[in-house]
Amino acid sequence: MNKTFILARSHFRKNKGTTIGLLCLMLIAVMLLSASLLLIFDAYPLATRESERLDSGSGRVRIYNNLTDIDEEFIDELLSEDCVRYDVQDCLCYSAMPVPFGNGKTTVALVIDDDSAFEKEMGRTEVVTEDTSIADDYIYLPYQFYTSGGYDIGDTYSFDLLDRTYDLTVRGFTTTPYYGCNNVGGFEVIVDDDTYAELYEIDGEEYACLCAVYELKDGVKNSKFEISLNDKVIARNSRAIVSPMSIEFTNEQRTFMSKIIAVSFMVVTLVIFVVVFLMLTNCITNYIKENMKTLGALKAIGYTSSDIRASLLVLFGSCALIGALIGIVLSYVIMPYIASFAIAQMGIPYTVSFNALTSIASMLAIVAFTCIVTAAAVIKVRKIEPIVALREGTESHNFRKNRFALNKTHAGLDFSLAMKTMCFNMKQNVITFFVIGIIMFLCTIALLMYYNFNKKPRLEILTFEITSGVVAVDPDTADELEAYLESRDDLYNVRQIFDVWFTYNGEDSLKVYICDDTSKLKNQDVCYSGRLPEYDNEIAVSGRFAKDYGFEIGDEIPMTYGDDTYTYLITGLIQTTNEAGRQGVLNFAGAEHLIDFEYIPGYYWFDCDDTETTAAIIDDCSEEFGDHIVATMNFNEILEGSMTTFKGLAAMMLVFICIISAALILLVLYLLIKAFIFSKRKDYGIYKAIGYTSNSLILQTALSFMPSIIVSAVVFSVVSYYVANPYMNLIMSFFGIVKSNFVIPVPGLAAIALGVIVISFLFAMFEARKIKDIEAYNMLLAE
Amino acid sequence: MRNIIETRKLCKTFSNGGVQQHVLKNLDLQIKEGDFTVIMGPSGAGKSTLLYALSGMDKPTLGQVIFSGEDITKMNSDKLAVFRRTHCGFVFQQTYLVDSMSVMDNVLSAGLLINKNKAEVTKKAEEILKSVDISEEKWGKFPTQISGGEAQRVGIARALINKPELVFADEPTGALNSKTGKDVLDALTKFNRDGQSIVMVTHDITSARRGNRILYVRDGEIAGELDLGAYVTGDKERHQKLRDFLGGMGW
Secondary structure (H helix, E strand, C coil), rough: CCCHHHHHHHEEEEEEEECCCCCHHHHHHHHHHHHHHHHHHCCHHHHHHHHHHHHCCCCCEEEEEECCCCCCCHHHHHCCCEEEEEEEEEEEEEEEEEEEEECEEEEEEEEEEEEHHHCCCCCCCCEEEEEECCCCCCEEEHHHHHCCCCCCCCEEEEEEEEEEEEEEEEEEEEEECCCEEEECCCEEEECCHHHHHHHHHHHHHHEEEEEEEEEEEECCHHHHHHHHHHHHHHHCCCCCEEEEEHHHHHHHCCCCHHHHHHHHHHHHHHHHHHHHHHHHHHHHHHHHHCCHHHHHHHHCCCCCCCHHHHHHHHHHHHHHHHHHHHHHHHHHHHHHHHHHHHHHHCCCCCCCCCHHHHHHHHHHHHHHHHHHHHHHHHHHHHHHHHHHHHHHCCCCCCCCCCCCCCCCCCHHHHHHHHHHHHCCCCHHHHHHHHHHHHHHHHHHHHHHHHHHHEEEEEHHCCCCCCCEEEEECCCHHHHHHHHHHHHHCCCCEEEEEEEEEEEECCCCCEEEEECCCCCCCCCHHHHECCCCCCCCCEEEEHHHHHHHHHCCCEEEEEEEECEEEEEEEEEECCCCCCHHHCEEEEEEEHHHCCCCCCCCEEEEEEEECCCHHHHHHHHHHHHHHHHEEEEEEEEEHHHHHHHHHHHHHHHHHHHHHHHHHHHHHHHHHHHHHHHHHHCCCHHHHHHHHHCCCHHHHHHHHHHHHHHHHHHHHHHHHHHHHHHHHHHHHHHHCCCCCCCCCCCCCCCHHHHHHHHHHHHHHHHHHHHHHHHHHHHHHHHHCCC | CCCEEEEEEEEEEEEECCCCEEEEEEEEEEEEEECEEEEECCCCCHHHHHHHHHHHCCCCCEEEEEEECCEEEHHHHHHHHHHHHHEEEEECCCCCCCCCCHHHHHHHHHHCCCEEEHHHHHHHHHHHHHHHHHHHCCCCCCCHHHHHHHHHHHHHHHCCCCCCCEEEEEECCCCEEEEHHHHHHHHHHHHHHCCCCEEEECHHHHHHHHHHHEEECCEEEEEEEEECCCCCCCHHHHHHHHHHHHHHCCC
């Protein structure tokens, strides 16, 4: 066998525990890296792959509300000019319909079709799984109902359609490019022929819808095409509603959560790489220090510095290689679990398959990283002179001060000795300080996500406005409803908000929220720069839109609605994850320049104390105003449904990061304490000889690590508290959120810090128990 | 004088690659209070093994060590540690001071184990350090900043801080030159004169002369014993007597 390998094997035999500990750290790093890369390069593009597979074309348009004069022939005329090909289907569409999902309801456009939906040529709908033995009163739901909606085949799906309730058996789940995810705002369900016929009979006139999927000709811009389509349809029938959506936007909305997961995983991975770097450097430096004599002897008998360096490179390189291989295998083991959260929102079937590229990249990353760190750390081997090494190096003691002098300190003996030990092991303490700091930061982010997405979901971060409930009535009854709501004592902050789509320069569209008074908005944070509009010539637009077209606060922007255009002054920038960042805010006075309010229903938003009160208010309104009611929404109920997947993700991240943190603390303390005990074995022997018990020494050792752990936990709690929001802002900026102001519960943060300290102490005590194996007599024999 | 230690059929066997090596064989001996007992013998005779078995640092394979009336062979390691801190002091060939502690702290780290009164222990440590000629300016220094002889005398101070019943010294001058070795022996002799019982292992005749009782160990057994009487400076006859004894033992 080659002498390098013989030496490497000898190094390993002497340092089994340390090498295996390092291997575990590398394994965790590779496992996370491989999983992150799989998320980014395999799971995240799933939506794009699936839409291509289902022939999604460039986009889809839904025309509904009133189809008078809009027939397939007109649609053909509309689409043939700019599209290479298209496919049009009849269906029913109930916009803004609360449907049961997860633990509550989610409000979406509910597209209902019969089995003919499976025959679409473009934007196909395919069955993922089904039970064909269910023959009557059945429904096919989008696959997202299975991944995060809490439904399975054979379950009864009960939903209210206007004032009717339907109980249908779930026959199967489908995959479809445009209506498969609540984030996209639409669900396509397929019901049996009889149910569909019955629905069409009752609602066909009012809720009939034309759904078209199209592929644009080269050079045709989607946003322009959508505006032109809208104008042409409205010109034909002003009561028709046109709802277009490009496949890019659909997939962007659909992969929102998987992007968060992928980014979060990558950040955790990078952080763990920092820990690996610290530990690797520390372990190799320690190894050289502890094996000075052996290295000197090797040099004395003729091994060159290069031989020794090569053997250490082989040892740690092999360690990285083995760790990488196991880590990659483990990443495929945990991937289905992680991917289940990534695809929960997408609602697309996903099977983890081997990805050679991500596996090789992960392996190369850790091996190259290890080799570089090792090569840099072992440079000092060259400087070791055999004779000096045989004398265990020329120790240059640089004792600045006798800290915690036993005759002066007021602390107890064990504590004083622990503090002395700590002062003489600053390197380990610095490493511990930073590792615990990193862990604290990770845990703070996990806590933040858990608290803001699970415990007390803050939908205002993801949506324009939050409320308890909404009641909308026809324009003639609006004043009456407003007076009724104002007269009630169980609600407050009644405000009018509705939205319309404006166009900009014929190029792009903007969903504009129109408020009677922007100061009444509960979510004032929606405006992250400047202010919300106060006067009739003012508008606030989303930051992303402003950036795309080079607008700044103070600029003027022409907005078009129908045939009218008005130029507004931009007073503020708002943040949004919806509509691909195409949103704006106007007050009523500003909107009146373009919109005739006479035909706009009165949408009244209100706040109250709880979900039950909201339900009672909505019931009372329905009773009071009967057929005048256009729409109602119990926001808290919908929140439950809409946040189901977010909640699951947040809880998963918290559990995952806690496990990773505990594993990191365990491994890092294992490596540090092991090296520490080994280097101090003589001192422990002396202590035992003069009468110290093992328990006392174990306590001293564990205590010596605690100051850096406690200081780090406290310092990084404070640092994380202030840094977490800017960090989250950075991450959320990818999704259009600039100012998130997430709440970090101080008691929770304190509990994490305390938990980290307690766990670290227990681990330290556990690892330090090896001191029991040190016998004073053996120490003397070893000398 | 009473026996501080009494061994009964003390055996120590090492197993090396399946080969049993009997280092101590059914050894019966007594260590008396106030004695300066010196254990001598050829290399590999079992001197150090005997010393560490007597002090509870190592467990015998068979037999008993009755130390102040207690059978220490039955104690677990923690009990032995507590026993050692109150009954024993150790002086090693290598000084075995803790490098990360100052001279004073090395002494106090032993003293504070059984006396929590810091002021009292510190005063005592100062007295002992002075008595072994460690000047005050050295008290704050670290072991690597003082000479080998000084370090060994600090070791003696540490061994004596708790006024142990018995001080075990294993080749205390083995790593020192003759001048510093003499200083160390003087210190031990002085403490013995003050009533401190000492058991010392050595193969150096000059060092052995300091003892009043010489035990010669050979092949794991006490091959001979010599009563030299109390040490007197410049006693040439004593030296000859010891040489004759050792000669008779085949030294």
